Amino acid sequence: MSKGLPKRSENYSEWYNEIVKRADLAENSAVRGCMVIKPYGFAIWEKMQRALDDMFKATGHQNAYFPLFVPKSFLEKEEEHAEGFAKECAVVTHYRLKANPDGKGLVVDPNAKLEEELIIRPTSETVIWNTYRTWIQSWRDLPLLINQWSNVVRWEMRTRLFLRTTEFLWQEGHTAHATRDEAVEETERMLEVYADFAENWMAMPVLQGTKTANERFAGAEETLCIEALMQDGKALQSGTSHFLGQNFSKSFDVKFVNKENQLEHPWATSWGVSTRLMGALIMAHSDDNGLVLPPKLAPIQVVIVPIYRQDEDLITLTERIEPIVNELKAAGIAVKYDDSTNQRSGWKFAEYELRGVPVRLGLGMRDLENGTIEVARRDTLTKESVSIDSVGETVKILLEQMQAAIYQKALRFREENTHTIDTWDDFKIQIEKGGFILAHWDGTPETEEKIKAETKATIRCIPFDAEEEAGNCVYSGGESNKRVVFARAY
RNA sequence: CGGGGCGUAGCACAGCCUGGUAGUGCGCUCGCUUUGGGAGCGAGAGGCCGCAAGUUCGAAUCCUGCCGCCCCGACCA
Numbered sequence A: 001m002s003k004g005l006p007k008r009s010e011n012y013s014e015w016y017n018e019i020v021k022r023a024d025l026a027e028n029s030a031v032r033g034c035m036v037i038k039p040y041g042f043a044i045w046e047k048m049q050r051a052l053d054d055m056f057k058a059t060g061h062q063n064a065y066f067p068l069f070v071p072k073s074f075l076e077k078e079e080e081h082a083e084g085f086a087k088e089c090a091v092v093t094h095y096r097l098k099a100n101p102d103g104k105g106l107v108v109d110p111n112a113k114l115e116e117e118l119i120i121r122p123t124s125e126t127v128i129w130n131t132y133r134t135w136i137q138s139w140r141d142l143p144l145l146i147n148q149w150s151n152v153v154r155w156e157m158r159t160r161l162f163l164r165t166t167e168f169l170w171q172e173g174h175t176a177h178a179t180r181d182e183a184v185e186e187t188e189r190m191l192e193v194y195a196d197f198a199e200n201w202m203a204m205p206v207l208q209g210t211k212t213a214n215e216r217f218a219g220a221e222e223t224l225c226i227e228a229l230m231q232d233g234k235a236l237q238s239g240t241s242h243f244l245g246q247n248f249s250k251s252f253d254v255k256f257v258n259k260e261n262q263l264e265h266p267w268a269t270s271w272g273v274s275t276r277l278m279g280a281l282i283m284a285h286s287d288d289n290g291l292v293l294p295p296k297l298a299p300i301q302v303v304i305v306p307i308y309r310q311d312e313d314l315i316t317l318t319e320r321i322e323p324i325v326n327e328l329k330a331a332g333i334a335v336k337y338d339d340s341t342n343q344r345s346g347w348k349f350a351e352y353e354l355r356g357v358p359v360r361l362g363l364g365m366r367d368l369e370n371g372t373i374e375v376a377r378r379d380t381l382t383k384e385s386v387s388i389d390s391v392g393e394t395v396k397i398l399l400e401q402m403q404a405a406i407y408q409k410a411l412r413f414r415e416e417n418t419h420t421i422d423t424w425d426d427f428k429i430q431i432e433k434g435g436f437i438l439a440h441w442d443g444t445p446e447t448e449e450k451i452k453a454e455t456k457a458t459i460r461c462i463p464f465d466a467e468e469e470a471g472n473c474v475y476s477g478g479e480s481n482k483r484v485v486f487a488r489a490y
Numbered sequence B: 001c002g003g004g005g006c007g008u009a010g011c012a013c014a015g016c017c018u019g020g021u022a023g024u025g026c027g028c029u030c031g032c033u034u035u036g037g038g039a040g041c042g043a044g045a046g047g048c049c050g051c052a053a054g055u056u057c058g059a060a061u062c063c064u065g066c067c068g069c070c071c072c073g074a075c076c077a
Helices: A012-022 A039-058 A072-077 A079-088 A125-135 A180-200 A247-251 A276-285 A311-330 A345-354 A365-370 A388-416 A424-433 A445-455
Strands: A026-028 A035-037 A069-071 A091-094 A097-099 A106-108 A113-120 A144-153 A167-177 A207-210 A222-229 A235-245 A267-274 A302-307 A335-337 A359-364 A372-377 A382-387 A418-420 A436-440 A458-463 A483-487
Touching: A012 A026, A012 A276, A035 A039, A035 A167, A039 A144, A039 A167, A039 A180, A039 A276, A069 A072, A072 A079, A072 A113, A072 A125, A079 A247, A125 A144, A125 A167, A125 A247, A167 A180, A180 A207, A180 A222, A180 A235, A180 A267, A222 A458, A222 A483, A235 A247, A235 A276, A247 A267, A267 A276, A276 A388, A302 A311, A302 A345, A311 A335, A311 A359, A311 A365, A311 A388, A345 A359, A359 A365, A359 A388, A365 A372, A372 A388, A382 A388, A388 A418, A424 A436, A424 A445, A424 A483, A445 A458
Parallel strands: A302 A335, A302 A359, A418 A436
Antiparallel strands: A026 A035, A069 A113, A091 A113, A097 A106, A144 A167, A167 A267, A207 A222, A207 A458, A222 A235, A235 A267, A359 A372, A372 A382, A436 A483, A458 A483
């Protein structure tokens, strides 16, 4: 049992904060709303980045980098986009400080006022499309498939580690295409990449669907998303892929000559996932003993802890453990042999559990006599003694089994917490209990807003796989031809 | 920006009402004993009690002002 970790079922929020802190993932910084990602947390993020980056490359994308600053005039160009982001922008107005004439410290030099304010990017559509004007001339320049790894700033009122911070790390893809169909196809392809990543790397099942007009990205014609269910019954938007139509190419006057020698505006997409995925990963799998990591994203996949009394015993154990370490390393498994002497084995057990290390091997003198080794798995917290000679093979199989088992557990949780609801009374009861609600909706933004005002539930998405089914809106009674997904969300 | 709470050792907190030697737990240092699930005992180190001004013989404690942080709402990847 972990010392002092709050129970997940009693105070989910506190439990989450404690795991982030105790597993050494991140902490609040002295800077308002900003987060320090600690080495262990960043190691997990790096594994995510690498996997995603490989997937982007495999779908033909290239990385590039664009400026942090967005001139205000750029942001103004696409009207809806401007309106959507205006309320959460950090603005640079001056470029110099000077010694305070009235005493200590520094003051902003009033003579150093910028002629045009610079916005710290909340997203990069505008800077990028301003650049694309010079990159795109001909149909031969298309498609243009670019991704950027960067930080962005959105001045949110309230922040939470990983889930919503003032500054966050993300990737943003920005593509330009010759035809509408091609851009739509790209939007769908990248959502598919995100879903694939969420399910196969994060072991987190996601719903794929379309956002309603209310929830759409500012400046997009269509926003596709993946939505995951957290263990407290709240939804988390985990990734979005936007079809931007010609909104940005028109606003930034980007044109190309098509094969028929006619000028056209290219069609755009943008798509992104952020360090919020770290929050999703934590909330999707972890338990009262701490973090639970799927093997594919664990910086340490296997930890080996020696159990001994005498120093000579440690030497004997180390001799037997080293070949195991080498074998696992050769198989590409991230293994750590913790032979440190400053903590006892019991302490180590608890510590690696807190950090979500998938497999722990414990070896003591008793095992050595019996030719066994103890294998403990993090997801089920079960232990068994196996033959020490074949432990390498056992671990390789186990890691694969665990990746699948963690996904299956999360999927089962989602299925058990997805409810088909037909009456408004039931809706109000169920929304308090949490989970996804499948209900009919009349398709109007007005109804959507009233439901949100009364229950805090939003339409998470209109799922791609929603079956055609005639019904009546759970709120207004109006006609509907399929169910949409409601939930309270982070 | 509204409503609530909190600033005391590295961390978590008690003490404040009713003013009188600065406390507890964890962590840290040293020693001995321990070691198959966060060890035990002993000895130590560590404080401008958020800042400023006031009341008082005397302020962590009472009064006033300021600063900072957290929670809840509006906003949101």
